[in-house]
Every structure is written in structure tokens, then in C-alpha cells.
Amino acid sequence: MDSSKKQLRIATRNCGFIDPENIEDYLGVRGYEALANAITASTPAAVIDEVKKSGIRGRGGGGFPTGTKWSFAAANQADQKYVVCNADEGDPGAFMDRAVLEGDPHSVVEAMALCGYAIGASIGVVYIRAEYPLAIKRLKKAIDDAREYGVLGQNILGSGFSFDIELKYGAGAFVCGEETALIRSMEGSRGEPYTKPPFPANAGYWQKPTIVNNVETFANIPAILVKGADWFSSIGTEKSKGTKVFALAGKITNVGLIEVPMGITLKEVIFEIGGGCPDGKQFKAVQTGGPSGGALTYKDADVPIDYDNLLAKNSMMGSGGMIVMDEDTCMVDIAKFFLDFTMDETCGKCTPCRIGSKRLWETLDKICLGQGSEADFEKLKSLAVNIKDTALCGLGQTMPNPVLSTMNTFADEYIAHVRDKKCPAGVCSNLLEIVIIPEKCVGCTLCARVCPVNCISGKVKEVHTIDQAVCIKCGACIDKCKFGAIVKQ
Amino acid sequence: MAKIQSIADLRKFQEDYKAKQAAKKDKILVNVSLATCSIASGGKVILEAMKEESAKQGIGNVEFMQSGCMTYCHSEPTVVVTLPGKDPVCFGKLDETGARELVQKYLKSGEVCGTVIPVNYIRVEL
Numbered sequence: 136m137d138s139s140k141k142q143l144r145i146a147t148r149n150c151g152f153i154d155p156e157n158i159e160d161y162l163g164v165r166g167y168e169a170l171a172n173a174i175t176a177s178t179p180a181a182v183i184d185e186v187k188k189s190g191i192r193g194r195g196g197g198g199f200p201t202g203t204k205w206s207f208a209a210a211n212q213a214d215q216k217y218v219v220c221n222a223d224e225g226d227p228g229a230f231m232d233r234a235v236l237e238g239d240p241h242s243v244v245e246a247m248a249l250c251g252y253a254i255g256a257s258i259g260v261v262y263i264r265a266e267y268p269l270a271i272k273r274l275k276k277a278i279d280d281a282r283e284y285g286v287l288g289q290n291i292l293g294s295g296f297s298f299d300i301e302l303k304y305g306a307g308a309f310v311c312g313e314e315t316a317l318i319r320s321m322e323g324s325r326g327e328p329y330t331k332p333p334f335p336a337n338a339g340y341w342q343k344p345t346i347v348n349n350v351e352t353f354a355n356i357p358a359i360l361v362k363g364a365d366w367f368s369s370i371g372t373e374k375s376k377g378t379k380v381f382a383l384a385g386k387i388t389n390v391g392l393i394e395v396p397m398g399i400t401l402k403e404v405i406f407e408i409g410g411g412c413p414d415g416k417q418f419k420a421v422q423t424g425g426p427s428g429g430a431l432t433y434k435d436a437d438v439p440i441d442y443d444n445l446l447a448k449n450s451m452m453g454s455g456g457m458i459v460m461d462e463d464t465c466m467v468d469i470a471k472f473f474l475d476f477t478m479d480e481t482c483g484k485c486t487p488c489r490i491g492s493k494r495l496w497e498t499l500d501k502i503c504l505g506q507g508s509e510a511d512f513e514k515l516k517s518l519a520v521n522i523k524d525t526a527l528c529g530l531g532q533t534m535p536n537p538v539l540s541t542m543n544t545f546a547d548e549y550i551a552h553v554r555d556k557k558c559p560a561g562v563c564s565n566l567l568e569i570v571i572i573p574e575k576c577v578g579c580t581l582c583a584r585v586c587p588v589n590c591i592s593g594k595v596k597e598v599h600t601i602d603q604a605v606c607i608k609c610g611a612c613i614d615k616c617k618f619g620a621i622v623k624q
Numbered sequence: 625m626a627k628i629q630s631i632a633d634l635r636k637f638q639e640d641y642k643a644k645q646a647a648k649k650d651k652i653l654v655n656v657s658l659a660t661c662s663i664a665s666g667g668k669v670i671l672e673a674m675k676e677e678s679a680k681q682g683i684g685n686v687e688f689m690q691s692g693c694m695t696y697c698h699s700e701p702t703v704v705v706t707l708p709g710k711d712p713v714c715f716g717k718l719d720e721t722g723a724r725e726l727v728q729k730y731l732k733s734g735e736v737c738g739t740v741i742p743v744n745y746i747r748v749e750l
């Protein structure tokens with residue numbers, strides 16, 4: 136196999152190749168063919184069957200089998216059903232949905248219509264964050280053009296099937312990506328989740344059967360129907376079919392979007408496609424699943440990436456963000472960073488999530504400040520497990536994951552923070568000392584002159600020393616020293 | 625009346641598109657990535673610069689198009705140039721000067737310059 140071509144582009148097949156604002160470009164690459172074939176020559180049941188057979192699972196985080204979900208909504212009798220595209224994309228570091236909407240909006244429009252046909256819905260709604268103005272503009276144009284060309288709207292191709300799409304804008308709250316909160320927000324209420332059941336496929340938007348699917352999930356559908364379920368299911372692993380788009384971010388050389396077959400190893404993604412960490416730094420960990428996921432390390436380098444293997448490794452697929460960390464990253468600090476995000480984004484409806492996130496964050500902060508004890512580990516763990524068990528929605532249920540995962544994988548780093556009061560990665564400033572290496576110091580006095588608290592002493596041309604009791608660890612001396620004689624440790 | 629009323633109409637669009645692509649085979653094709661991020665990193669500036677420089681250099685048989693994300697965040701802004709009879713080549717990390725140089729060298733005489741991004745994927749075509 137050509138090792139330079141590890142990527143396979145299905146969901147992003149047209150991104151960067153066609154003009155997203157020209158429907159004729161999309162039609163030229165067999166766009167709307169799957170829809171036309173379905174509504175004129177097939178049946179809803181056959182469409183659902185094909186999607187089921189393909190084995191595709193939701194790309195928005197949960198990984199629920201798409202065909203099965205569609206069959207639930209299809210089985211429900213109702214005067215109105217809805218197809219909702221989840222384009223909220225609130226996961227920090229993830230931007231694959233924006234890429235698809237900006238690069239190939241028609242594939243999503245076509246797939247929503249196909250879903251509508253399959254479940255018996257005539258209305259589609261895209262819930263998209265208002266921070267994506269270009270994606271909104273291109274999507275709107277795609278919908279208008281599709282109407283004008285007759286592949287959307289009343290009685291499409293004379294088949295008797297009608298389907299139209301409208302847009303609803305989100306204000307950029309992470310929790311509004313959760314499907315029940317999203318539905319509330321679409322209805323004009325506060326974007327707060329509610330307990331399932333009822334599942335949206337039974338009673339969702341305005342209490343009607345509703346399918347909520349992610350942008351990337353939809354983008355795969357026309358390809359599945361044109362090339363066939365057997366083709367799609369031949370790609371990937373036993374239980375995870377097809378490809379996944381990942382956003383490689385953080386300390387990685389080739390920052391960017393990649394689309395790879397399920398089952399590719401972490402090693403291939405990070406080192407062969409991603410090019411490893413820049414500046415010759417050592418790879419330390421990669422966070423998958425964003426703030427709801429966990430960290431994988433070099434030990435997991437040969438694990439084939441799919442839904443189930445990531446779960447088994449205490450992480451998750453999530454929407455496909457991959458945040459790479461190098462040796463200079465403190466894992467306690469990283470856990471605190473993700474908690475900071477979820478603490479901000481919790482909607483506050485349920486206590487475990489609202490208060491629990493704050494208590495977790497405070498405990499992590501205490502450890503980073505060097506005020507933690509080993510008793511805090513037990514507290515963290517039991518609180519984390521309790522939050523997972525009792526929170527109302529996926530946000531709270533997954534929010535402790537970064538804490539549990541880093542405590543599990545980097546236990547010695549936590550211990551170093553509380554027992555030795557050291558931060559091995561050199562990040563937590565309270566636990567660091569800035570010291571002068573005597574062999575390297577030439578006594579130029581520059582450091583003493585820039586020190587804002589005058590804690591560096593020494594005569595000209597003699598080795599200088601830092602008074603640790605006074606030092607505020609600002610690092611100004613490190614930046615100024617021309618001899619590399621001052622280090623954090 | 626709607627432009628597409630039947631599968632036959634749809635096929636016609638597919639044929640037309642193929643014919644249009646075939647007609648472009650003697651042209652230089654310049655595809656500029658213009659997603660939000662590509663625009664933010666200067667995509668529109670290099671598009672304009674390349675248009676202007678092509679006119680200045682008297683290169684007439686060139687066609688410009690916009691597309692979405694080319695996935696290479698590490699090397700934005702990016703452009704794919706297809707010379708007649710050649711495979712498409714993706715150039716990255718362009719700025720206005722680099723874009724003009726690309727026209728003067730690669731578009732004009734096929735001389736490769738700047739940052740070339742190797743193709744690292746297989747695209748599924750329907």
C-alpha cells in the first residue's frame with residue numbers, strides 16, 4: 136500500500152474540489168442522483184435498509200447506528216416528522232462540520248432530503264451556530280439553488296415527495312449541541328437538556344418524531360447510496376464502518392483536517408500523517424473526544440482507532456477533535472483546562488454538573504498550586520464517578536472523563552504534584568523553581584537588572600543566585616539570559 | 625419550471641459537466657481554497673494577486689475557481705494548479721509575493737517554486 140496515502144476521503148470527497156456555491160458542480164459529480172433514484176425508483180424501507188447495512192454510526196459523538204435510528208422514526212405514525220441537522224459543532228478544536236458545510240453544502244442538503252424520504256418527513260431544519268457566517272451563506276445558497284433546480288421543495292421530480300429545509304441559529308453554547316437541548320433551543324426555549332426517553336425519534340421537535348444527525352453523518356449518506364452499502368461496509372473495522380474526519384490540533388506538525396478509515400492506528404495518525412510534535416519535542420499524549428474524552432499515550436500507539444477501542448481506553452470518538460500534547464504539557468493542568476471549559480458551559484439545570492464541575496476544578500487547582508494532598512485523589516475519583524452516574528445529560532456524564540483518564544494514565548504526575556510539590560512538565564508555576572546554573576553563569580548582571588522583585592544577587596563577573604523566597608517565577612530573567620544559564624525546574 | 629424534472633435531466637447535467645471539464649483540458653486551472661480559515665489566512669488576496677499577475681504576464685488560457693477547505697491548515701493559504709496534461713499540484717504557505725512568483729514560474733513555464741504539498745489521500749469519487 137502507498138504509505139503516503141493513508142487517508143480516504145468520503146465525507147470530505149468534494150471539499151476543495153468543487154465550487155460549493157455552484158450547484159452544477161455538485162450535480163456534475165453525481166450529486167442528487169441518490170435522492171432522485173430513491174424517490175422515483177425505490178422505497179423508504181429500502182433506503183433505510185441500505186443505510187443500516189452500510190453500518191454507518193453517528194459521527195456527532197454518540198456513535199448510534201444511523202439506519203436503526205431512522206427506522207425508529209419511520210415506524211412512528213405522525214402528521215408531521217422532522218429531520219434535523221446538528222451543525223452546532225461546539226467541541227473546542229473541532230471544525231470538520233464547518234469544512235463540510237463550506238466546501239460541500241449540497242451533500243448535506245441531499246442527505247437530509249433522503250432522510251426525510253426514508254422516515255416520512257417533509258421538513259428539515261439545520262441548527263447551525265451563528266459564528267459560522269460563511270457556512271450559513273453557502274448553505275442558504277445551496278438550499279435556494281436546490282429549490283430552483285427542482286431537487287428540493289414541492290413534489291420533487293414529480294415523485295409526490297416534498298421536502299424543504301430551513302435554518303435555525305445557535306448562539307454558540309456547547310450544551311446546545313446535545314440533541315434534547317438543541318430541540319428546546321429550536322423551539323425558542325432555553326437550551327437545556329431533558330431526560331430521555333422520550334428519544335427524539337419518538338417525540339422530539341414539537342413532540343413529533345425527529346431525526347437528529349450530525350453534518351458529517353449526513354455527508355456520508357449520498358456516497359453510501361450511490362456506491363452501495365457493501366462498498367461502505369468493506370471499509371473500517373468490524374463494528375465501526377467507513378471513515379472518520381479528525382481535526383488534528385495542538386502540538387503537531389501537520390495541523391489540519393484528516394479523513395481516515397476506521398481502524399487506523401494512533402501511530403499512523405500522529406506520526407505518519409501528523410508528522411509528530413514540532414521542534415523535536417517528545418509526544419506525550421493525545422486527547423480524543425474533546426472535553427468529554429480522555430488521553431491516549433504512546434502505549435496506545437498500535438490501537439486501531441474506532442468507537443469501541445477508544446471507549447475501552449477510557450476515551451471516546453466524540454466529534455473527532457484530536458488535541459496533541461508534547462512533553463511540556465502538564466496533565467493535571469490539562470485536566471483543569473478541560474474542566475474550566477465544561478464548568479463554563481454547564482447549563483446549570485442539574486446539580487451534579489453545575490456544582491460538581493466547580494468542585495472538581497477547585498480540587499485540581501489546589502493540586503496545581505501545590506496545596507493538594509493524597510486524600511484529594513480519592514475525593515476526585517468518587518466525585519467524578521458520582522457525577523458520571525447522576526448528571527442529566529451527556530455533558531455532565533462525560534465531563535469528569537479528562538480527570539479520570541489523566542489520573543489513571545498519569546498517576547505519577549499527580550503524585551509528584553502533591554507529594555514532592557513538583558510539576559514534572561514545568562508548567563504549574565507555584566511548583567517551580569527558577570535557578571541559575573553556576574557553570575553557565577558569567578556574571579553579566581543582566582538578570583538581576585530585569586528582575587522585577589530584585590531577588591537576584593551577585594557581583595559582576597561572579598555567579599548569581601536567586602532568592603527563592605522572593606522569586607515570583609515570572610521568567611523575565613530566563614528570557615533575558617544570553618547564556619542559557621537560567622532554567623525552570 | 626424546474627430545471628430538473630427527471631433522472632434523464634439529471635444525467636444531462638452530468639454529461640454537460642463532463643463536457644465542460646473536458647473542454648478545460650487545454651487550460652490552466654487555478655483552484656483557490658476559500659473556506660473561512662483560508663480566507664482569514666489570505667486566500668482572497670492571493671486569488672486577486674494571481675489574477676492580476678496572469679493578466680500582466682499575458683497568460684490568457686487560465687481559469688480560476690474557488691472551493692472549500694483543502695484540509696491543509698498547516699500550510700494555508702493553498703492553491704491547486706493544474707497545467708494542461710499534468711497532474712494537479714497543491715501549493716501552500718502563499719502570500720502575495722509567492723502567488724505572483726507562482727504565476728511567473730509555474731503557470732508561465734512549469735517551473736515548480738515555493739511549498740508543494742504532496743497528495744496524502746485517496747478521494748472517493750462517485
Ligand SMILES: Cc1cc2nc3c(=O)[nH]c(=O)nc-3n(C[C@H](O)[C@H](O)[C@H](O)COP(=O)(O)O)c2cc1C
Binds near residue numbers: 353530
Ligand atoms: C454536550 C454535548 C454536546 C454535543 N455537541 C454536538 C455537536 O456539536 N454536534 C453534533 O453533531 N452532536 C453533538 N452532540 C451529540 C448529539 O447529542 C447527538 O447525539 C448527535 O447530534 C446525533 O447525531 P449522529 O447520530 O449523526 O451523531 C453533543 C452531545 C453532548 C452531550
